[in-house]
Amino acid sequence: MAWRWTKLTSAFPDCAYFVSIIRIEWPPPNYSLPPIVHIGPYLLRNNVFVAPMAGVTDRPFRQLCKELGAGYAVSEMAASNPKLWQTEKSSRRINHVGEMEPKAVQIAGADPTMLADCAKFNVERGAQIIDINMGCPVKKVCSSWCGSALLQDEKLVGRILDAVVAAVGVPVTLKFRTGWDRSNKNALTIAKMAESAGIAMLTLHGRTRADGYSGAAEYDTITAVKAAVSIPVVANGDITSPEKARFVLDTTGADAVMIGRAAQGRPWIFREIDHFLRTGSHLPAPLVAEVQPLMTAHLRAHYAFYGDYLGVRTARKHIGWYVRGLPGAEIFRQRMNRIESIEAQLDALNTFFEVQLAYGKRLQYSLCEQALAA
Ligand SMILES: Cc1cc2nc3c(=O)[nH]c(=O)nc-3n(C[C@H](O)[C@H](O)[C@H](O)COP(=O)(O)O)c2cc1C
Secondary structure (H helix, E strand, O other): OHHHHHHHHHHOHHHHHHHHHHHHHOOOOOOOOOOOOEEOOEEOOOOEEEOOOOOOOOHHHHHHHHHOOOOEEEEEEEEOOHHHOOOHHHHHHOOOOOOOOOOEEEEEOOOHHHHHHHHHHHHHOOOOEEEEEEOOOOHHHHOOOOHHHHHHOHHHHHHHHHHHHHHOOOOEEEEEEOOOOOOOOOHHHHHHHHHHHOOOEEEEEOOOOOOOOOOOOOOHHHHHHHHHOOOOEEEEOOOOOHHHHHHHHHHHOOOEEEEOHHHOOOOOHHHHHHHHHHHOOOOOOOEHHHHHHHHHHHHHHHHHHHOHHHHHHHHHHHHHHHHOOOOOHHHHHHHHOOOOOHHHHHHHHHHHHHHHOOOOOEOOHHHHHHHHHO
């Protein structure tokens, strides 16, 4: 580039300013290679992760996200109470057959011994990483004093971290929130305790337990945590686009971003963000012709995982998310929710996407957004 610039400026002196602008823009300063993230011995493919979401990131969906560019995925939380391990729901949650490695299992509970036993149980069944959930605010979890409710009792947090790390020979990670409420943000204390206990990676959702999902996630606490520890830190909360991912990585210094709700129905968001972080340019929206077989394969895996009856019913939420924002989605969703057989559900979905071709070869989310804005 320098050679070309010298040649051009001496041949065309008037163009020096123009050429120097080109020179300043190349290589693009912001788009350095993303950091390499390790969890213990596992080198992750990239630094764009899918968040654990109970009832959403089951094995078929995690697998799909990984195939479409997510560098890492954690299972939905598994209960630490051994009485629940044999239930159908728990068995499904700890089923990792065929899943791309590393296989990470999230555990939730409040009793250090039970959590340690649960971690061992999952490692014996193939888990390669154990993630402790101290991030979930939902009542069912918090009423039995676990998830983010634990952040209120730092001593108990310490005992849990020590017990789980000592129980297993695989890396243990922690997912947590910034604190109990906005006057009690103790993420920094918890992060330092976790690092001393031997936790291999931290994921921090930029909200307190009391915030639930309301308000906007804040990233100052994530910045402070990243500056205070030397283990990898993953930033989570309200990351919905490639630009937002870039912004959060730049402002917090975090090693990776974790995406939850924005991946519902748009699992290709991982490759879009990864591509943008590496190159600074956007991938085009997916082709309808690509999305159709991809969704069909996802839903077939979903039916096989849950069985026909439950599969058709639980697939509805994924279908609703797939069509959200596309022309004709609302009417389609109402009709689709009454369909009770696998083949009819797939036929309806494929017909919906064939109609999308009338709007263009690629998915046209913007048409609906423009209509709503008008
Ligand atoms: C439906 C749903 C289920 C969730 N289940 C879990 C869970 O099992 N474990 C967990 O640590 N977090 C869970 N979360 C929280 C997400 O992992 C994530 O921290 C949160 O949604 C914020 O990220 P986002 O703004 O990208 O969605 C759940 C979130 C949602 C919306």
